[in-house]
Amino acid sequence: MEFDAVLIAPRRQQSVARGWWRDRTINDFLDRGVASHPDKPALTAVHTDSADVRRFTYRELAGMADRVAVGLVKLGVGAGDVVACQLPNGWQFVVTYLACSRIGAVMNPLMHIFRQRELSFMLRHGEARVFIVPQRFRGFDYPAMAEGLRADLPNLERVIAVGGPGPGSFEALLAEPRWEAEAGARDILGRSRPGPDDVTQLIYTSGTTGEPKGVMHTANTTFSNIAAYADRLGLGADDVVLMGSPMAHQTGFMYGLMMPLYLGCEAVTLDVWNPAAAAGLIREHGATFSMASTPFLTDLAREVAQSGQGVPTLRTFLCAGAPIPGPLVEQARQVLGAKIISAWGMTENGAVTLTRPQDDDVRAYTSDGCPLPGVEIKVVDASGAAQPAGVVGNLWLRSCSNFGGYLKRPQLNATDAEGWFDTGDMARIDEQGYLRITGRSKDVIIRGGENIPVVEIESLLYRHPAIGQAAIVAYPDERLGERACAVVTLKPGCALELPGLVDFLKGHGVALQYIPERLEVRDSLPSTPTGKVQKFRLREMLRDGG
Structure with missing residues (x-):
C-alpha cells in the first residue's frame, strides 16, 4: 500500500526544530521499558466473557510482540501492509499493534460493533491484507461475517480468529509458536521497523456526518500529542491507567495503549464496560487515571455512590466527546474524589484542548479546555477572517499532532498552505483562550x-x-x-x-x-x-x- 500522507513533509522541519516531533516510535518506548524495568507490570487485560485475566510485564509484552510480528511476516505481511483488527480491548489488540510496529505494517483498528456495511467499505478502501477478529464476542460470529465479505475484497488474503478452532486461529498462527526463538527471527525483526514519519495507524472517522474517511497517523503525530497531554495532566511512570473506552477509537488507542508505554507505567484494560468491574479494578490496581465519554463517568459515579466503596487512588477522570453536564461534574467530584477534566479532540488530531488540573471545577462544564502545547486554535467567519473573543464561528486549528491526510482523498484534507485545518466545528473562544464547541457546522x-x-x-x-x-x-x-x-x-x-x-x-x-x-x-x-x-x-x- 502506498500512503499519501501529504501533510507530513511540509511541517517536518518546523516541528522538529520546536521540539514537538522527537522522532521516537512505539518500539523505542517499549524497548526502553524492557531495558529499564523488565519485570514491571505493563498490561493487565480483563476479558469479561471468559472471566480471563492476562498479565504481562514489560519483558513479556515485548516478547509476545516479537512472536506475533515474526508470525505475521511468515504469513506474508510486510512493511506498508495493512492489518485490520476488529477486536475488543484485550492483550491481543495491544500485541497486534506492537507486532505491526515491529515490522512496519500499518494497523487499522475497527470497532467491534461494525457490521457488513461499514466493514465492506473500510476493508476495501484500506486494502487490508489480514483481518483479525474474535471468534465470538457478545454472542456474535465474526469469522462468518468476515468470510461473507471476502468475495468483494480482492486484497484480503486471510481472516484470523482469536479463540478460533484449528490451524488458522490467532493462537495457532501467531501467539503460541515460539517464532521469536527461531533462527533468523532477529533479522526479520530488525529489517523493516518504521521510521517516525511512516504511517503506523489507519483509523476511520466515526461517521457522525456520513461516509467515514481513513485518517493516517505517524509516530510523530501521535506522540507529539501524547507527550503534551500527559504533561498537562501531570502523568508519569508511577501512574496506573484504566481504559474501558474502546481501543479501536483514538481515546483507547492513544491514551490506553500508546500513552502507558510512553510513560513506562501500567495499563489495565476492560473489554466490556461494567461500572462495578471498573471500580473494582481501580481499587485492586490503584488506578490513578481514566478517560471516557460522559456516560462512563455517570455510571462510575453512580456505582461508587450506591456501593459505598470508594476509589481513593483515582486522581483524574477525563471526559471528552460531548459537553459534561454541570450536575455530573459536581456529583462525580464529590463521590469519586477525582478531578474531572473536560477535553475536546478529533480522530485527526487526538486531544486538542484540555482544562487544567488547577482550574476551577466550573471550567469542566462551561468549556472544553484550552489548547495543548503545539496547538493553535482560532475562530473565523465564512471568509476566513479571525473573530474576536466570545463570537461563534468556524473553528480552525494548527497542530503538531495534525494527521498526515485522508487516505486516497487528499482533496478532503481541509488544510491550507499555512497548516490551518478546518475542523468542521462551530465554536467560540473566551478572553482566557478557553474553547467552547457549539456544534458541527452542518448541525x-x-x-x-x-x-x-x-x-x-x-x-x-x-x-x-x-x-x-x-x-x-x-x-x-x-x-x-x-x-x-x-x-x-x-x-x-x-x-x-x-x-x-x-x-x-x-x-x-x-x-x-x-x-x-x-x-x-x-x-x-x-x-x-x-x-x-x-x-x-x-x-x-x-x-x-x-
Whole structure:
C-alpha cells in the first residue's frame, strides 16, 4: 500500500526544530521499558466473557510482540501492509499493534460493533491484507461475517480468529509458536521497523456526518500529542491507567495503549464496560487515571455512590466527546474524589484542548479546555477572517499532532498552505483562550436568521430531572427556514411533554426563540461507538417521519 500522507513533509522541519516531533516510535518506548524495568507490570487485560485475566510485564509484552510480528511476516505481511483488527480491548489488540510496529505494517483498528456495511467499505478502501477478529464476542460470529465479505475484497488474503478452532486461529498462527526463538527471527525483526514519519495507524472517522474517511497517523503525530497531554495532566511512570473506552477509537488507542508505554507505567484494560468491574479494578490496581465519554463517568459515579466503596487512588477522570453536564461534574467530584477534566479532540488530531488540573471545577462544564502545547486554535467567519473573543464561528486549528491526510482523498484534507485545518466545528473562544464547541457546522440551526446556541440548550436539557439523553436538531419550516426539535430519552418512570420542557427552559432564562418548538421522545438516540449522537440520522428520522 502506498500512503499519501501529504501533510507530513511540509511541517517536518518546523516541528522538529520546536521540539514537538522527537522522532521516537512505539518500539523505542517499549524497548526502553524492557531495558529499564523488565519485570514491571505493563498490561493487565480483563476479558469479561471468559472471566480471563492476562498479565504481562514489560519483558513479556515485548516478547509476545516479537512472536506475533515474526508470525505475521511468515504469513506474508510486510512493511506498508495493512492489518485490520476488529477486536475488543484485550492483550491481543495491544500485541497486534506492537507486532505491526515491529515490522512496519500499518494497523487499522475497527470497532467491534461494525457490521457488513461499514466493514465492506473500510476493508476495501484500506486494502487490508489480514483481518483479525474474535471468534465470538457478545454472542456474535465474526469469522462468518468476515468470510461473507471476502468475495468483494480482492486484497484480503486471510481472516484470523482469536479463540478460533484449528490451524488458522490467532493462537495457532501467531501467539503460541515460539517464532521469536527461531533462527533468523532477529533479522526479520530488525529489517523493516518504521521510521517516525511512516504511517503506523489507519483509523476511520466515526461517521457522525456520513461516509467515514481513513485518517493516517505517524509516530510523530501521535506522540507529539501524547507527550503534551500527559504533561498537562501531570502523568508519569508511577501512574496506573484504566481504559474501558474502546481501543479501536483514538481515546483507547492513544491514551490506553500508546500513552502507558510512553510513560513506562501500567495499563489495565476492560473489554466490556461494567461500572462495578471498573471500580473494582481501580481499587485492586490503584488506578490513578481514566478517560471516557460522559456516560462512563455517570455510571462510575453512580456505582461508587450506591456501593459505598470508594476509589481513593483515582486522581483524574477525563471526559471528552460531548459537553459534561454541570450536575455530573459536581456529583462525580464529590463521590469519586477525582478531578474531572473536560477535553475536546478529533480522530485527526487526538486531544486538542484540555482544562487544567488547577482550574476551577466550573471550567469542566462551561468549556472544553484550552489548547495543548503545539496547538493553535482560532475562530473565523465564512471568509476566513479571525473573530474576536466570545463570537461563534468556524473553528480552525494548527497542530503538531495534525494527521498526515485522508487516505486516497487528499482533496478532503481541509488544510491550507499555512497548516490551518478546518475542523468542521462551530465554536467560540473566551478572553482566557478557553474553547467552547457549539456544534458541527452542518448541525447549526438558523431560525429566522438567528443562530440557535444548540450546545448550551442541550446542556440545560441534561439538567432536567426526567431527561436521560438529549439532542437538538433542525427540521424545515416554510416561514422561518428551520425550527428546533429536541430529541430525548427519558429516565425510568419519567414522562415529559413539550409544555413542561418549554417551562423548564424559560425558568432558566432561555430566550423564547431559542426554545425547541418540537419534542420527540425515543427509547435511544443513534450514536457512534464512542457515544457521539449522530445528528444526521436524527434529521433523517424527522424528515422521513420515523
